[in-house]
Amino acid sequence: MAFIVEELSARIGASIATDAQTLTSGKHSAEIRGLLEQRGVLVFPGLGLTDEQQIAFARTLGPLEQELYKVSFDKEHNPEYAEYTRGTFSWHIDRIDLDVPPLGSMLTARVLAPSGGETEFANTYAAYEDLPEDRKAYLETLQAVHTIASSYRELPEISEELRAFADKFEPKVQPLVWQHRSGRKSLAIGVHACGIVGMAQDEADGLLAELLEWATRPQYVLRHSWRLGDTVIWDNTGTMHRVRPFDETCGRRLHRTTLLGEEPVAAAA
């Protein structure tokens, strides 16, 4: 069966032309894991995976944190977490508040937004690697404070219920530079980063904003415009992601399978 890999830009993304049977067989799972780390995001255009095939494919890549979650503002499909999803409009790493954040996630498009709703990914390995050496050395000494509540800070308003939900999560301190088991390093930043340990708030805000701007420059970003049946996997440990605005009443729905995390956000040695 075909398995054709094409890079989508110099610094992020690859597209893989193949079929469901090839993916669920696990024949290419080691290669896919390698590509995921190297390219950050893998796009499988128009595969049309069923939920069962998606879960089976994900299992060939590693143990799962969650088999299936419906990403939607439609409460019929997402009764518990519809509003929680609003945090995804800003650049983020999923569950950076955990000791071991998820390795990655897989999404399949089920219902498209008529306009908008593209998902963007930014390569935080590449952004780190391009920094000047003295800047890298300084950043490696810092720890960031992350809160779920700050995931919503770029929204004009949120409900009292969502505020209360977000406030239940404890702040989490993580190294600003993530040293991976492979030896590579990435920036652990995003909208959820709301402070730097031991640094005045103004200075920390400035530094975090500067890093976010640096890491989301066009050369590090892949924008995926969804077509029905597309499947996308991203490396949650070496990228950030966000969704572009769309009409929240349009029924847009993506089915997500999440891979269990494998490594803590370790500080540089």
Ligand SMILES: [Fe+2]
């Ligand atoms: Fe997310």
